[in-house]
Amino acid sequence: MERIGFVTLLSVVLFSMTTAVSAEKMVRDYPLDQLTDHTWVIHGPKAFPSVENQGFMNNPGIVLSDAGVVVVDPGSSLYAGEMVLRMVRQITDAPVVAVFNTHVHGDHWFGNDAIHRAYPDAPIYAHPQMIADAKAGEGASWNRNLEKLTEGFTAGTSLVFPTVALNHGDEVKIGNLTFRMHHYGEGHSKTDMMIEVVEDQTVFLGDNAMVERLGGMQSGTFQGNIAVLNEVLKSEAKTWVPGHGTSGDRSVVTTYRDYLAAVYDGARYAFNEDLDSSEVKSVVAKRTTAYQAWAGYDFEMGRHANQAYLEVEASEF
Numbered sequence: 001m002e003r004i005g006f007v008t009l010l011s012v013v014l015f016s017m018t019t020a021v022s023a024e025k026m027v028r029d030y031p032l033d034q035l036t037d038h039t040w041v042i043h044g045p046k047a048f049p050s051v052e053n054q055g056f057m058n059n060p061g062i063v064l065s066d067a068g069v070v071v072v073d074p075g076s077s078l079y080a081g082e083m084v085l086r087m088v089r090q091i092t093d094a095p096v097v098a099v100f101n102t103h104v105h106g107d108h109w110f111g112n113d114a115i116h117r118a119y120p121d122a123p124i125y126a127h128p129q130m131i132a133d134a135k136a137g138e139g140a141s142w143n144r145n146l147e148k149l150t151e152g153f154t155a156g157t158s159l160v161f162p163t164v165a166l167n168h169g170d171e172v173k174i175g176n177l178t179f180r181m182h183h184y185g186e187g188h189s190k191t192d193m194m195i196e197v198v199e200d201q202t203v204f205l206g207d208n209a210m211v212e213r214l215g216g217m218q219s220g221t222f223q224g225n226i227a228v229l230n231e232v233l234k235s236e237a238k239t240w241v242p243g244h245g246t247s248g249d250r251s252v253v254t255t256y257r258d259y260l261a262a263v264y265d266g267a268r269y270a271f272n273e274d275l276d277s278s279e280v281k282s283v284v285a286k287r288t289t290a291y292q293a294w295a296g297y298d299f300e301m302g303r304h305a306n307q308a309y310l311e312v313e314a315s316e317f
């Protein structure tokens with residue numbers, strides 16, 4: 001009798017704890033920055049996923065057309081996506097009518113879950129390779145990593161995959177606005193889709209460019225990423241939204257491209273001079289001093305140097 005009582009009491013306590021914890025799962029609000037007539041961006045923190053930032057660190061975009069709201073990359077979890085929806089409500093009561101995802105990395109698209117729960121009919125657009133890779137395991141592995149790095153905060157997020165594949169040059173008309181797709185092969189990853197809001201002369205670059213922050217290059221190549229940025233710079237756009245860091249003019253693109261080129265050229269120099277692969281890091285460090293203060297530099301620069309060295313080596317054979 002006593003034992004049953006204890007178990008019952010324990011279940012009640014556990015149940016209320018679970019309820020309390022899930023009720024507290026809220027990504028804190030971030031300011032909404034209006035960039036152009038129809039385009040707002042929530043500039044996430046530049047740090048890497050952590051307990052402190054609740055795994056949220058990308059730049060969700062909110063584009064207000066006269067047919068409804070379009071969201072680009074709604075963040076890293078169900079809870080980040082819910083925060084994006086709260087920010088949408090600060091500017092309009094209109095429904096979300098479409099979502100675009102820039103690439104396969106989960107910090108950009110796991111917020112699809114929140115949008116899908118609220119607006120199940122809104123199509124979610126991405127490059128076909130993004131959809132394939134996300135379903136083939138990239139989504140699940142990002143989910144595990146984010147959950148680990150946030151010590152469980154992002155848990156409860158369901159993977160909601162994009163529903164409509166788009167290719168380079170495709171244009172999606174939504175109300176008074178045109179969304180033009182840019183894909184130039186392998187850049188930051190093989191799955192990148194850069195999204196231009198034509199009427200606003202604004203481009204969402206995904207992680208093909210970042211500002212004051214470096215990120216992993218494991219899914220892409222240096223030469224590819226540099227080429228992709230040179231291609232997209234042919235656009236007439238005036239406002240550029242990086243995957244991480246503050247939006248701005250064309251220097252968003254050129255500054256990041258110049259970093260990638262400095263790493264690649266440093267690696268090529270080291271290779272041509274027959275320097276040992278262990279020396280490539282110091283060669284690249286000397287050429288990238290302008291980027292030393294960027295978030296992730298200490299961790300990523302050495303890895304970038306090694307990867308670029310292997311890329312140079314592979315291109316020589």
Ligand SMILES: [Zn+2]
Nearest residue numbers: 103105188207
């Ligand atoms: Zn990425």
